[in-house]
Amino acid sequence: MSKKISIEKKVLSENDKLAMEIREKLTKYRIPALNFVSSPGSGKTSLLEKTLQALSEEMTIGMVAGDVQTENDANRLVNAGGQYIKPIVTGGSCHLDARMVSKVLPEIDLSKLDLFIIENVGNLVCPSGYDLGEDMKVVLVSVTEGDDKPLKYPGMFRRSSVMVINKIDMLQLCDFDMEMVRRNALQINGELKIFEMSCRTGEGLDIWFNWLKSLVTAKKGQLLNA
């Protein structure tokens, strides 16, 4: 048992070292970095498609799309206008780690980017433990999944800075209590910034786009003033 723990610690510390290297590279180029995490099918790729379609004229977004199998998500992001998209097929692994991201990062010209987004494997447990060099994790939950998810998967909500509540156009068909999910999430992590949206109808997306723009502006200013 102790051997298992020490090996786990070693793996994590190697991961943290690589994550720090990624963070340093992105910081050098003043690029905010987000790590998108959620259950399978919560709408990570849909939100990234909408984001590319809406913002590609005013900013350049690099993305890494992780999946256990297939490059479908990366292909969808390219079709949505993404110019700097790289797939990672984990081939079985339930999360991305910093080594996988490090490996594809040199294939993206960071000097061209204003924003960098990692789409993690769909899994509400395992990706929470892996720093990928991001500034913050963005956890998505769709109203069809139920309002109890923050309490049942607390690690992910504790380690995220932003919660996106997606598919609000389906609210009337679900036993989903918006106040309850907010209360449950803030009970786990009082610092969470919360967005409500529907990628299908577009409701709430403008607020999200504006927030992304402010992130980019802030990172540029923050470093110019440093």
Next chain:
Amino acid sequence: MSKKISIEKKVLSENDKLAMEIREKLTKYRIPALNFVSSPGSGKTSLLEKTLQALSEEMTIGMVAGDVQTENDANRLVNAGGQYIKPIVTGGSCHLDARMVSKVLPEIDLSKLDLFIIENVGNLVCPSGYDLGEDMKVVLVSVTEGDDKPLKYPGMFRRSSVMVINKIDMLQLCDFDMEMVRRNALQINGELKIFEMSCRTGEGLDIWFNWLKSLVTAKKGQLLNA
């Protein structure tokens, strides 16, 4: 790397040994055993609630409900009429293993059961690798998650015997192609038995209940004739 692999093999072989012991116990009492797996929020607990409500008069169903945190699911199953329900809180682990099930099994009087169901942690990746002594894995996918899930998470669909397509009442609000998901799933595993249902409206549930009844009858007959 080789050390990591050998430890992983050892953990799995210990798991397989315990799973075999569970299987032997359940077989001795002629109890079919199902291991429910899916993404968080696909409707595992809802389907089990409906199953308990519909079948409790004619059969006794024991259930183990696993979650990373909270005993909410087990409480819901008790409220739905379940008499032999045990929670397992993994406290962070992303899947149930045979040791966890072994530990709670003595608390259930197997001589009273006609059917045994394990509700795994919501995770479409990690639980696929762990035999819990079940006769078959039942993988749920809800139409809100998208029809690409079998291709993106092939391990789970390969190791399952049954696929339940849930939330079909929401079909009109989703870009979900029923033929596509069937084709994708059968491409991964041509032996999959497929059910379509809505736990919310009740559509398709009768076929599911009848199948469960036939499972119980078959297991009794199979062993009486053995």
